[in-house]
Amino acid sequence: xxxxxxxxxxxxxxxxxxxxxxxxxxxxxxxxxxxxxxxxxxxxxxxxxxxxxxxxxxxxxxxxxxxxxxxxxxxxxxxxxxxxxxxxxxxxxxxxxxxxxxxxxxxxxxxxxxxxxxxxxxxxxxxxxxxxxxxxxxxxxxxxxxxxxxxxxxxxxx
Amino acid sequence: xxxxxxxxxxxxxxxxxxxxxxxxxxxxxxxxxxxxxxxxxxxxxxxxxxxxxxxxxxxxxxxxxxxxxxxxxxxxxxxxxxxxxxxxxxxxxxxxxxxxxxxxxxxxxxxxxxxxxxxxxxxxxxxxxxxxxxxxxxxxxxxxxxxxxxxxxxxxxxxxxxxxxxxxxxxxxxxxxxxxxxxxxxxxxxxxxxxxxxxxxxxxxxxxxxxxxxxxxxxxxxxxxxxxxxxxxxxxxxxxxxxxxxxxxxxxxxxxxxxxxxxxxxxxxxxxxxxxxxxxxxxxxxxxxxxxxxxxxxxxxxxxxxxxxxxxxxxxxxxxxxxxxxxxxxxxxxxxxxxxxxxxxxxxxxxxxxxxxxxxxxxxxxxxxxxxxxxxxxxxxxxxxxxxxxxxxxxxxxxxxxxxxxxxxxxxxxxxxxxx
Numbered sequence: 001x002x003x004x005x006x007x008x009x010x011x012x013x014x015x016x017x018x019x020x021x022x023x024x025x026x027x028x029x030x031x032x033x034x035x036x037x038x039x040x041x042x043x044x045x046x047x048x049x050x051x052x053x054x055x056x057x058x059x060x061x062x063x064x065x066x067x068x069x070x071x072x073x074x075x076x077x078x079x080x081x082x083x084x085x086x087x088x089x090x091x092x093x094x095x096x097x098x099x100x101x102x103x104x105x106x107x108x109x110x111x112x113x114x115x116x117x118x119x120x121x122x123x124x125x126x127x128x129x130x131x132x133x134x135x136x137x138x139x140x141x142x143x144x145x146x147x148x149x150x151x152x153x154x155x156x157x158x
Numbered sequence: 159x160x161x162x163x164x165x166x167x168x169x170x171x172x173x174x175x176x177x178x179x180x181x182x183x184x185x186x187x188x189x190x191x192x193x194x195x196x197x198x199x200x201x202x203x204x205x206x207x208x209x210x211x212x213x214x215x216x217x218x219x220x221x222x223x224x225x226x227x228x229x230x231x232x233x234x235x236x237x238x239x240x241x242x243x244x245x246x247x248x249x250x251x252x253x254x255x256x257x258x259x260x261x262x263x264x265x266x267x268x269x270x271x272x273x274x275x276x277x278x279x280x281x282x283x284x285x286x287x288x289x290x291x292x293x294x295x296x297x298x299x300x301x302x303x304x305x306x307x308x309x310x311x312x313x314x315x316x317x318x319x320x321x322x323x324x325x326x327x328x329x330x331x332x333x334x335x336x337x338x339x340x341x342x343x344x345x346x347x348x349x350x351x352x353x354x355x356x357x358x359x360x361x362x363x364x365x366x367x368x369x370x371x372x373x374x375x376x377x378x379x380x381x382x383x384x385x386x387x388x389x390x391x392x393x394x395x396x397x398x399x400x401x402x403x404x405x406x407x408x409x410x411x412x413x414x415x416x417x418x419x420x421x422x423x424x425x426x427x428x429x430x431x432x433x434x435x436x437x438x439x440x441x442x443x444x445x446x447x448x449x450x451x452x453x454x455x456x457x458x459x460x461x462x463x464x465x466x467x468x469x470x471x472x473x474x475x476x477x478x479x480x481x482x483x484x485x486x487x488x489x490x491x492x493x494x495x496x497x498x499x500x501x502x503x504x505x506x507x508x509x510x511x512x513x514x515x516x517x518x519x520x521x522x523x524x525x526x527x528x529x530x531x532x533x534x535x536x537x538x539x540x541x542x543x544x545x546x547x548x549x550x551x552x553x554x555x556x557x558x559x560x561x562x563x564x565x566x567x568x569x570x571x572x573x574x575x576x577x578x
Contacts, residue, residue: 030181045375045405050525050547055203062451062550082376082405085301088321092223096207110376110405111318111338114181118174119226119323124181 023135025151027128030104031117036143037102039136039153040074042066048112049086057099075142076101077132080108087112092119103144105132105151125149159331167221167231171327174226175335178324184335191332192292192315193240194285194300195325197224198233198271205264217271224326233275238332240325241278241290242269243302244466244526248519254491255519255529277329281521282495284394284466286313289497294416297340299328303407304398304465304543310408312393314416316340319407339408345417346426347380347410349373350433355441356385361560363392364542365444366436367399372444373434376405380424382412391468398465399542445578448542448558451549452573456487459534459554460568461524462561463493464541471561472502472518476510478565484515485571489531492516493523516568525551538567 044065046052051061057072071094081087094100104117104124117124123146132151136142141154160176162169179187198220200208212218216230225231246265247257257265273279280288283302286309292298294314300306301320309315318338320328328334338344351373357366370379379400388396388411400406410418418424462475475492484490492511494502499520502508511518524530525547530537536555539545545558557567563575 028183031177051550060550063447080376080405083303083402085303085306085319085321088323089223092226092323093203097203108376109182111182111320111324111335112405115178115321115324118177118181119321 021155023153023155025128025130025132025135025153027125027149027151029146029149030114030124030126031122032147033123034143034145034147035075035102035123036141037073037075039077039138039140039142040066040069040071040101041077041133041136041138043079043133045080045082046076046078047083048081048088048090048116049084051083052090054090054093054099055097057094057097070099071101072099074101075103075105075144077105077136077142079133080106081110081112081116085112088115088119091116095120103142105136105142105144107131107133125151165232165234167225167233168237168330170225170227170231171330172333174323174327175331175333179335179337182335182337184337186336187333188297188336188340189332190297190299190328190334191238192290192296192298193236193238193325193328194243194290194298194302194305195240195320195329196243196245196301196322197240197275197277197326197329199242199245199268200264202261205261219268220271220326224323226323234330236276236329238329239278240276240329241280241285242272243285243305244281244283244522246281246521247527248521251517251519254517255522255527256532280495280497282466282497284468284495287390287466287468287498288495297334299325299334301325303401304394306407307397307401307409308394310339311397311410311415345408346378346428347424348377348428348431349379350430351379351381352433352435353381353383354435354437358386359560360392360395361540363388364395364399365441365448367396368403368448368542368546369436369440369444370409371400371402371404371406374404374406376407377431378408378410379406380410380412380418380421380430382421384411384414387414391471394465394468395541402543402546441578445558448545452536452555452557454536454555455573457536457538457557457567457571457573458488459530459537460488460490460564461493461537461544462540462564464523464525464539464544467492467494467498469498469501469505472498472507472511473505474561475516475565476507478562479514479516480510482514482569484568487571488568490516490565490568491524492518494518494520496520524548528552530554536573538564538573540564
């Protein structure tokens with residue numbers, strides 16, 4: 001896989017300490033709107049009911065690599081949804097509690113993640129031309145344009 | 159319905175379904191006359207959040223949460239047959255579950271709201287054991303991952319894992335996106351599972367399910383080599399486990415499930431992406447994984463009935479408990495549906511259970527209600543699904559074993575399983 005960095009953005013505009021380059025991924029709109037934030041990335045599927053505390057915005061599943069981490073105000077970059085049919089209601093509750101992610105970028109479409117994205121009302125994109133899990137790392141700054149199906153990634157400096 | 163001719167609530171329900179279909183990439187809807195969800199229900203958070211936001215005529219929870227609308231709506235009757243899955247608290251033993259009186263009153267109000275809108279109050283995760291048994295090929299809009307996988311795989315009905323909002327919208331419209339498992343081309347197997355060891359007990363079927371879900375995640379496994387034909391209880395535990403460790407919504411067992419008379423029919427035009435073997439080492443690994451959260455053998459709580467116990471499971475528990483007493487250092491809760499509890503009462507089983515000190519409960523379970531007896535530190539469970547969820551939800555240790563292991567723990571207060 002070739003990463004083709006496009007034009008870099010001035011770091012001041014986003015308050016990111018070090019910025020190398022912007023990468024643009026193209027995909028399909030799931031939910032429209034535009035949002036940006038720091039990426040929280042997992043290659044694992046994400047649980048809903050029974051594996052997340054929506055009021056605190058924290059993943060609680062015992063065997064999950066993100067256990068104990070908060071998705072509040074993050075751009076959640078993940079493989080897909082798993083587990084109970086309570087997925088949408090959990091993330092819907094997170095929206096009410098003010099702990100929802102700012103945007104979703106994911107690989108595998110399911111009814112759980114589709115309905116969850118709809119009721120969370122956050123910009124969401126899938127079917128990207130390159131694997132977002134291979135490109136986006138936790139801490140990168142990510143801009144999601146749901147209507148155009150675009151994901152801009154500003155790599156966090158190492 | 160989208161134009162509002164059938165009323166504002168059905169219009170909002172249809173709008174939500176359109177947003178959902180667009181998110182999925184679905185191009186049309188299928189008609190359904192079989193919905194299973196939790197319309198209008200509310201946990202304490204939602205009860206509190208929507209307190210004083212509705213009126214006598216216009217329900218805030220159903221308007222704002224179920225239909226994700228931005229306005230209060232007059233909610234009409236269900237348009238198609240709709241059933242309420244698990245939720246709330248046992249109406250005869252809510253105090254045992256530690257539910258506060260105001261929360262229980264609210265559960266009753268929410269149940270009355272559903273009933274008044276023609277929703278059948280099954281209050282169980284096992285609608286297929288309590289009168290809602292879909293036909294092969296029937297399109298459903300069901301929630302509850304363990305019921306969805308059962309309906310698709312064992313009964314040959316067609317449903318995706320729907321959610322709270324989509325089932326409530328389907329209740330008012332009789333529509334659901336024509337996507338995924340509604341379509342024949344998406345029901346064929348993707349992965350092959352070669353079962354190399356005998357799988358017989360309910361516990362073994364649960365472990366096999368947990369393994370399968372873990373390795374295939376949300377794909378469609380085709381199992382070959384299962385020597386003995388599994389019964390309803392084994393299939394219930396297998397599916398519940400597979401939809402917990404992964405997101406399996408459909409599986410095939412060659413020679414057993416209705417769309418897998420042969421392995422060729424199970425895979426259809428597809429080639430298996432990958433093959434996994436389930437042998438002794440894998441079985442051991444699953445057992446250890448399901449017991450990874452426990453170290454203290456002093457068991458103070460045993461929970462059975464996940465998914466809700468079938469009558470024969472209550473019969474088995476009664477046989478194992480007959481004439482004995484649950485240890486004073488332990489509590490035994492068994493969860494089932496109101497329907498099966500009624501059958502158990504008529505068979506005299508409820509008396510055997512209560513004489514032994516077991517508590518038979520309905521409507522919910524420990525994981526769903528997020529409740530265990532006060533002071534519980536170490537639980538014992540015979541369900542891989544419950545063992546997956548309970549430690550994450552309540553932070554207790556959980557042992558996993560057979561029903562007999564669990565009942566033995568309840569009688570002695572000690573975890574000393576037969577092992578594997």
